[in-house]
Amino acid sequence: MSFAVEVKQEVAGTFAHRVCCMEAELQAITAAAGNLSIVEGAPRLTYRTANIACAKETLLLLKRRFGIVTTPYYVRNERLGGRREYVLQLAQEDSGRVLGALQLTGGRVAGVGRMYRRVCCRRAFIRGAFLAAGTITDPERGYRAEFVLDSAERAAFLIRLLALCDVPALGAVRRGQHVVYVGQGEAVSTLLRLLGASRAVLHLENVRALSAVRQQANRATNFDQANLSRQxxxxxxxxxxxxxxxxxxxxxxxxxxxxxxxxxxxxxxxxxxxxxxxxxxxxxxxxxxxxxxxxxxxxxxxxxxxxx
Ligand SMILES: [Zn+2]
Structure with missing residues (x-):
């Protein structure tokens, strides 16, 4: 199991139970994993994700916040190399209710002001974005977390939110997608703490401590080398x-x-x-x-x- 999948499994199901936070997290998930289709003039919302933790979190949030119970199913997505993709399809009346409450229209980011004011909602939004669009490298191979989003506006908003949470992040464009990445040990650690992934934080901190010891040992070796060359x-x-x-x-x-x-x-x-x-x-x-x-x-x- 990849480190990213482990982190998502640790994070899923531990969401804040306040209405404001549940909505903030669902906003992030819907923006990243939600697909909107119009059937007979009415919108229909379908979530698609390759990550089971994200599917689970979405199901729980829809049930808690809106009382919506859906039966998920999965398909094999040929575009993803035959990978399993979980699908949550909402009924039309439920779709309307969710979209209305989340104020999601087009590519606009809704509830921006609230997210800036409330720390709880900020965290919830970032958690949703991570579950639906995030990935993280095993610290043993490097310190990097990233979010792949579909619009520059959403990327900019996430960068601002992360900055408010003391997680410096940068944006880049890759194959037409907007990537927000966090590329430094301290920042990745803060992000994991923010997500509530304490086991992952522990693993990261262990790796960082070990590499600090290794660096010290390298410095000592270099010092000996310098003495030797003087000799x-x-x-x-x-x-x-x-x-x-x-x-x-x-x-x-x-x-x-x-x-x-x-x-x-x-x-x-x-x-x-x-x-x-x-x-x-x-x-x-x-x-x-x-x-x-x-x-x-x-x-x-x-x-x-x-x-x-
Ligand atoms: Zn909140």
Whole structure:
């Protein structure tokens, strides 16, 4: 089961029981999943959705708010690659009642003022839009939720509503459809909270926490890498200086213990001071090697600039 389907199943059936909210949610669902046909001069409302949670929510809302009981059926939609589509067909008199109460005419968004005033209705509308037109990516693959709507007006309205709920969203046009998307971990988390999908929030937050730990680990590795490259470059510099010295025959005039270390460095450019110390006979501690290397470098510097 996809993450989106899981979220919808978690969300469905938990709607607010206030009349204002039920209507707001039905408005969003009707705008996205409702089809209007005119039969003998009267409108007939039919809901079609591929998501069973959305079908269930619509049935419950119609029953609670309008006392309408319909028997859903499903068809295989060839356009959706043979996927099952749930159909809820309302009787003509019921259709008129619902459309009248929801003030749905054409592509206009109804009840805008109320939705701006009431937080409860805002949430209900967004929940309806998500059930009927939304999808969400599994957080393990990325943070993204989107709504696919049929008009720029509806997309703009949803973006404004989401913004009022602290969920920054953007709009885009894809294959002639208007897409509203939320593309950032914090915002997706806020959206899931808004939808009342607490299990999904938990999953998302777990993924986010893990990825934060992973990022920290990466930063630590990068830090080690930086230290290592500093070390390497110090070794390279020493080897370069010793090489210049040996070309001038300087190694021969060096005290024996210094020359031994210099020769080791010359052929072990990348070795750490500890590693060099272990190669010496007898072995020498890191601080001992450090001290001796400093003298090698002084020797090399003097050989290059005899005046000093
Ligand atoms: Zn309300």
């Amino acid at each position: 390497l470059s110090a070794g390279q510099q020493q080897a370069d200086a010793i090489e210049a010295l040996s070309l001038n025959g300087g190694l021969a005039s060096m005290p024996k213990d210094l020359a031994e270390l210099a020769r080791l460095r010359l052929v072990n450019r990348d070795a750490t001071l500890e590693q060099l110390g272990a190669m010496l006979n007898p072995p020498l501690s890191k601080s001992g090697v450090q001290h001796r290397m400093r003298r090698v470098m002084q020797f090399a510097a003097q050989a290059q600039n005899p005046a000093e």
